[in-house]
Amino acid sequence: MTTVTTPRPGLSSRLSALSKVVELGPGRLDPKLMSEAESLLLRAGDRLKLSSEHTVVALAGGTGSGKSSLFNAVSGLELSPTGVRRPTTARTHACVWGLEGAAPLLDWLQIQWRHRFARASALDKGESQLHGLILLDLPDHDSIRALNDNEADRLIGLADLVVWVLDPQKYADASTHRRYVTELAGHEAVTVFALNQADRLSTEELAELVIDLNDLLRREGVEHPTVVPTSAVTGRGVESLKSVVAAAVSRRRAAIQRLEADLRKLEQRMTAAMPVGEALAIPAAVDEARKMGLVDALCDAVGVPAVGEAMENIYVERSNRWVGWPFPRWADRFRPDPIKSLRLEDVSDEIKGIAAGTVTAQAAEVTNAVQALAEGLSGTMHPVWRSSLHHAARSRLGKVPSALTEDLTQVAPQLDRVPAWWRLLKAWQYALVAAFGCGVLWLLLGLLIPGALPPALELMGDTAALPWAALMTVSVLGLGALSGIASRNFVELGASRERERLEREMRRRVAAIAEKMVVEPVERELARHHAFYTAMRGLSS
Template identity: 35%
Template sequence: MVEATVVLIADRFAALDDAVQQAVAAGPEVLPGPLVEQVRALEHRAGERLRLSERHTVVAVAGATGSGKSSLVNALVGEEVATVDVLRPTTAHAMAVVHGVADAGPLLDWLEIDERVGRPDARPGGLVLVDMPDHDSVRTSHRLEAERLIGLVDLMVWVLDPQKYADAAVHERYLRTLAAYRDVLLVVLNQVDRLEPDQAEVTLGDVRRLLAEDGLDGVRVLPVSARTGAGVADLRNTLADVAFRHEAHRARLEADVMSLADRVVACCGTDDVAVPRADRALVDALALAAKVPTVVEAAAGSYRLSARLATGWPPTRWLARLRADPLHAMHLAPARHPRGTEQGTGRGVDRETDEAVARTSLPPAGPAERAHAAGAVRDWRDRAVAALPDSWALAARGADLDLADELDHAVASTPVVAGRTPLWWRAVGALQWLVLVLAIVGVGWLAALAGMGALRLPVPDPPRWGALPVPTALALGGALLGLLLAGVARLAAGVGARRAGGRAAARLHDAVARVADARVVAPVADVVARHQACRAAATRAAARARRREGR
């Protein structure tokens, strides 16, 4: 039965400790170092305590100099086992009185208590009563020993006296820090024999009030007198009941978990923090640093040039070929085929190697643009971490970033303009060649007629189309229609260029947003996610411990 209980306790504690360990694993470099070490040490300490003894309950009798700790221990044991001096501290080292159950040696070795007294026939069995050094001793070694043992024992009996029960040092340095340990804490008001009955009631009420202010409302307060024996039997029975139930060590470990979990939650703050996303201000600032407006303007210019080469009046197209494609000049479009007029893909491709180029030939961002981008990154980080506690916000901010290379590569590898030739270009181009052929036919016809006249040959009267001879109508009509088509196509190309620029801007902003997500947002989102995991795990551990304690 005892072994099954131990396994159950170990499993319950493991579930709690797991949650706290998960909390610390989420933020080891953000949480205070001592807190991280305490959490990591708790698992080892808990395993040692459960392994060493499940039949012993270690009760520490702690208090200030002159409060009567050692006298109370003697009264509980029934004989003089502790040295008493009312004027100065006499307990230099902890002394343990083991009641009823043998084999407490390994547990006392773990507690590093060398001075031991056995009570094999006494009741309650399994109770280990520890007389502690004074916590307010003038000797530092005494105080450190008392604080060490307070961190290890299963139950604490804190002894107050009518003279110093309201001492601020006692409450601020010790009792107030034990709020999480209210279920493994008893408070004893010793030396009540020095008070009149009505004074004792008033003093007990004041003690309970001070404990409530310390967060220890509901902790049991027992009035005793080690000198007269008043209340000692009640305290002895209370300790006997605790030792019989063998639950104090489990409650102490759960209180340890809850205390550490509360401290982790305090380090994580109380506000929920949303996972951040890149906003328009950040992307726009990075796009400006990446020269996206320049590339968008070049994409529109490349579209207009390609449209002119495909739809312009054929005899004048060679003038357009003299102009450089602005995207090609930036290494964002392939070189044009010497005879072709097809539009470039708008992608950084080297025709000889067929590989995406790593960089554009855009001029690097100037100091003003870099400063603007860096400021936008800082502003975005400040907004993203505004709800985080300072330590987490500091971890999320990180170092300043220089994204020039990543942004340039993102621009270089983004298809800026669609690679396919618009159908209307093909239709207008075909129509231009048709009207050119008609104009050439008309000019040739007129030339033939003029040649026949120059040779004094009979010149036939050409057919007429209304008032105009057909050859003249073909020559003039073809030229005028071709120029008209070129003008209309140029207007249409302007509209298409604006649309092409808009599409290029959208693609480039998407590429810049991906860089922002990977290099700016992702590190901050990781810290926020770890903060959420840390806070959730610690809150879960503390809440679970409180449910088990019925709070």
């Protein structure tokens, strides 16, 4: 019966975190680390689907280390060829204690059928403690044949537990230690060192070599090495090696421990490349204060306050043509036109001309505003993420000025619009002017033309009404002046409100463009940054 390896909750969550890192890492994490992470995820997924009742133990070593002889000694059969031919083992051989359910695992290991051997009678020989063992005799890792060398490296990476077979002459071989041993830090639970050919050494020499090998391994980062002296010729230490292997097999945890060790090693390298540190303190979204600062800067870049002020000034000046008391307005015709002196005859066209002038000239201010936002958010980021955030902030920067111009043109005030109350007030004021004119004419006729006075006085009752008529005429003039002053105050109040409405609407549109073209890309990158480092922290949980 085949069972599937179930990872511990810690391993499962860490593999999920690694998967998230791989998902979010492209372009940020070193491609070599990404490749190794992807390989580890693939290997972990495959291994955890296969039998948990079997433990893959690989005998690895260099040419002449006696690896195949030790393989035969442990299996109790002459399964792997031995001799002086270099390399002796051309293909991986496998001996299985308990064949049931092992076939898919052997297929995954790519062990050829003719090189698979079963110990069907293992239980009858008192070796029940090895039930579930798949023992591999790998090709020499220093083989002169590239094919064998690659196969050895591949299976060393796939095995649940690796037994390094070292000989007394080459146990400190630099190539072995440089290529493999230095990578074993943290893998003590799934790594064993067999100092083979112990029969060639005296007791004292063997003790010295064991001490020296232990010291060498510790210097290279293997804190608690397991060293077993063996001799395939005399059988010395073979049972000890079997006991070490049997202990790993019986626990049924070597596969999990190997994955945990590989994951821990990869996590250390990733953390060295991308330290978590205070990275998670960086917000996953742009705060409101920064958004407001960006909008303020963009409003200044497109001249929103200037447009609002110009609109207010022109609104007031144009109102004089309608609601101002006519007599001062007529007098103004003999003075220079302040509107023309300000060159504000057609503010609507000027506002709509932002695209042709102001925005293009102030594109640098838009760039500075976006750059300031990115700098404020990425100050403590890793350089790779800082660069990515700046790229995200600038991803649509070239279109921001034209988008602002295009959108703000749609809210340019209609300065040729005349409110209805202006027209009514103008009619009222001209009626007062007419009344004043009639009163003046009446008085002039009564005072200067005696023949015309009696009919007029008949309407008033007697000549004593003449001063009252003069007072009424002057009152009409005062009423007109007061209505002009009052209407101007109302106009100024309306102009202020119109300016506020315009600036509010323009700011709203600027904020919408900033959100869509700057803030959203930045927040996507911030969310990715936060999720990446959350996953990185999850790797070490």
